[in-house]
Structure formats: structure tokens, C-alpha cells
Amino acid sequence: xxxxxxxxxxxxxxxxxxxxxxxxxxxxxxxxxxxxxxxxxxxxxxxxxxxxxxxxxxxxxxxxxxxxxxxxxxxxxxxxxxxxxxxxxxxxxxxxxxxxxxxxxxxxxxxxxxxxxxxxxxxxxxxxxxxxxxxxxxxxxxxxxxxxxxxxxxxxxxxxxxxxxxxxxxxxxxxxxxxxxxxxxxxxxxxxxxxxxxxxxxxxxxxxxxxxxxxxxxxxxx
Numbered sequence: 001x002x003x004x005x006x007x008x009x010x011x012x013x014x015x016x017x018x019x020x021x022x023x024x025x026x027x028x029x030x031x032x033x034x035x036x037x038x039x040x041x042x043x044x045x046x047x048x049x050x051x052x053x054x055x056x057x058x059x060x061x062x063x064x065x066x067x068x069x070x071x072x073x074x075x076x077x078x079x080x081x082x083x084x085x086x087x088x089x090x091x092x093x094x095x096x097x098x099x100x101x102x103x104x105x106x107x108x109x110x111x112x113x114x115x116x117x118x119x120x121x122x123x124x125x126x127x128x129x130x131x132x133x134x135x136x137x138x139x140x141x142x143x144x145x146x147x148x149x150x151x152x153x154x155x156x157x158x159x160x161x162x163x164x165x166x167x168x169x170x171x172x173x174x175x176x177x178x179x180x181x182x183x184x185x186x187x188x189x190x191x192x193x194x195x196x197x198x199x200x201x202x203x204x205x206x207x208x209x210x211x212x213x214x215x216x217x218x219x220x221x222x
Contacts, residue, residue: 007071010190013079016065017187020086021180023054027090028176036150040108040162043169044101047176051094058087075190082186082208086179089210093175100168104161108153182209 008016030050034042062083065071071080148158186208207215 007073007076010075013075014187014191016061017079017082017183017190020058020061020083021183021187023057024086024090024176025180027051027054028173037152039147039151040158040165041101041104043165044097047169047172048097048101051097055087055091055094062087078208079190081211082183085208085210085214086183089175089179089214093172097168097172100164104164108161178213179210182213185209
């Protein structure tokens, strides 16, 4: 492989990070046709379907970026650290999403059993009394019952798995938004420092945004 490759300019490095941010943001707007019998998975199916494709695309770009010679300028190393942190974080978040969906699928596949005494009905009864703190309107209750019937679930089971799906969707949304925001900040830093010296290696504040965030989380988890 040739070693005479011209190093990427600051603008090209910033474009690499910006492109990755846009790709990751796209995970959140991806749509996937959801069968009516699996409507409780609708909040997560878009990200679940688009996520692996985005990881594959970002991995391919990273491999191209790592073609010999390896980046050795401060801007190149800064960009590499930011990009790699984003890819690793996204991959981990998608693995967590997949695990959450697997648990939901396992749960709904278990043969129906008498409800545990500790699991009070999650939905209002016919007389309109609220259960477990939920206050559904008549129209909402009718929609939930209809969706639950189509999914061959009880109303309380449907609400439970839908809640888990919404929670998993919220987590992947938060992760993708934070990753994309960090990449955008790092891209602006790389581009904004074009006329000066990139302060890499001069303390934690010079590290890419996502690297600092991950280090902070690691410290907090100890």
C-alpha cells in the first residue's frame, strides 16, 4: 500500500466527524414497517433495523481513514480518537437495544399464566377506576385493548411490554443524540483550530468530547 498519501486537511477531518454525526442522527429517524401483531415493538424497530447498517458504514469509513500511513498529526489523532469513541459507544448502545428487544420477545413468547398477585392490573377497569397509577381516557383504553387483542396479549401485558419498548427507545435516542452532539463539537473544534495549534495531549480538556464523557462515566461507575 502506498505511503505517499496526502494527510487529510482540517476541513476533511471535520467533514469525517460531521458525516458520522449525521449518520448516527439518522438512526433516530429510521422507519420500519411494524406488523399490527407486534405494535408494541414499533418504538424500537426503526433504530434496530438502521443501527447495524450505520455501524457497518462507519466501520468502513474508519478502515479507510486508517489506511497506511496512519494519522500522525494532532488533528488526525484527535479525529481518530473522537471517531473511534463514537463508533464504540454506538455499537455498545445497539447491543443493549438488541438485548432489550430480545427480552421483550422472550416475554411475549412465554405461554400465558395466571397473573402474579404482585402485578396489579395496569389498566383501568370497566368502571373507569385507574389501576397502578395510570389514568387512561376512554379512547386510549379502547385503543390499548384493540392493540393488545391484535397482539394476542392481555391489556396489562401489552402495556408492560410497550413500556419496556419505549424505555429502550428512549435510551438509544439519548445515546445517539449525545454521540452525534459530541461528534459535532469535535468537528467544530478541529475546524475552528485550523489557524492555531490543536491542544491535544495538554490535559483532559484537550481530549475529544466523547472521550471525556466516556472517561467521566467510567470514573462514576467505580
